[in-house]
Amino acid sequence: MANISISRVKREFAEVVKSEEAKRCGICIKMLNENNFTKLLGEITGPPDTPYEGGKFLVDIEIPDSYPFNPPKMKFITRIWHPNISSVTGAICLDILKDNWAAALTLRTVLMSLQVLLSAAEPDDPQDAVVAKQYNENIHLFMKTARHWSEAYAKARPIKTQDFHEKVRKLSETGFSDDSCRTALSKSGWDEQRGMETLLDS
């Protein structure tokens, strides 16, 4: 079935490249190696009116030999603070990438679904329990943390979370890396004391 997989991915690749809608929504797709259509790189622009606005999120796409009978394997490369996406591995919890996959879906529609997922999280079916808990208990803190992560990792314009940057910088003076400090602080509700404890515990 490998020949079906490759010929279909080529068509879908062309579809995304020429689609006006995809361009408007800020979705694009690239080959990682020339003429290798099994490993692709997707890019999603964070949707407006969300903490991800203006960020560029890279998605690792792996096309299995059994495509389109089985879904493509996707995960976020860019780190992201979202209840349905692991803040550590980038693994995505989305039904269409698992049991609800249908051959009618394409790379374009899946990437667009991911974009919709960014604007409409499903905290009741979480991938990252810590993030989901924060989302349910303190939506404002969640929004700000997600915004901060977009600024730090997805090249979103830094405007709203200067204090978080400052906290990360301060904590990182202890010698821990920026990434570890940011994760620890996010997980402990940006309390410096608890953030430090989280760092030392891990």
Next chain:
Amino acid sequence: MRIALPESGLLSQAKIECDWKLKNILSNYKQVIQQKLEKAANLIQFMKEFKNLLEESYKVKLGTTSGIDDAFSLSFKEILPQLDDIGWENVDNIDDLFTSIRLVKRDLKSRHHYINTRFLQEEEICTPVFTTDLPIPLHLPKAKYQSLKFSIKESYHYFCEAIELCQAFFDVMDEIDKNTWVLEPQKASRASKERRFCLGKNISVQIDVNPYYPSTIPQYRFFGTDHNVSLLKQKLNNNLQLWNERKSLLTNLQKILEISIPSPTNSQKEEFITPCGICCGYRLNATLPDKVCDYSLCEKQFHSLCLLEWLKTLPSSRTSFSVIHGQCPYCKKPLNHYKLGSNCGYEFCDVNGLLGIGMVYKIQQH
């Protein structure tokens, strides 16, 4: 030939000079000679071996050239006068070795027909093998057919007769090719009796025309949703008696199915052919999508192979006997599919079946 030994007296470093004729013969044996030089105990032994080698190589060379010459001159003598009779304007192609000849016949409607004659050389006997692009077999009297003297001219004569016999068939096929969107075969040869063409969006028919009786009802098979197909079958059965053999096949089909068949003059091919919903391609292993979702709002087309694979992957699919039941990947409506592609095969509607066979018999007698 001169052999120069080096001062060391080592045979393996000897130099051999010879004239160009000998050099030509030995050109393929350079390595062998080198080996023999190295192995030979003395010059005399080498010369003995060299003599054997020379004899052998000469035999091989003689054998190949004379073989070609024989076949060539034989075919030449027998065939050229025949080609003169047939007329050189009807010779389309002859290969370099004179082992295959292609003749062309232009019929009254300036259609080109080809007959290819290949000579199979088996020892002394040269058997001609004929291939034509006719929809019917070429019946040649057996005794005459074996001999080379007869072969070309007579076979061309029978070929022309067969073309005359098939004129009506060619007319029917030309009419279909010109006035419908033919889906298959992609590039039909004159010999091809089958055509699959569009009847409308997502519905097509494949017919197999009888070359002896092209205006009778052909064997047919409809492709499309169950609903559309059963509708057409019903109309066909109801109106069967309206089939008029004096009218053309297309006219009859349109009248009986009560539709107008889309033609290249009034429509675009893209209106009727959509790619497979699973592999997104038109052709897979040279076949077009032939399975349609029966839900009237979906009607998505699939290749049998793709759909079968999809239903097999679906965890919710069930198999009972040779049928898989599952969901359409687009509309999620129930869909079933035969496991071994066993839904192919024609609907037989051979009202003139006996007549057809009678005709074949007559041709063989002739």
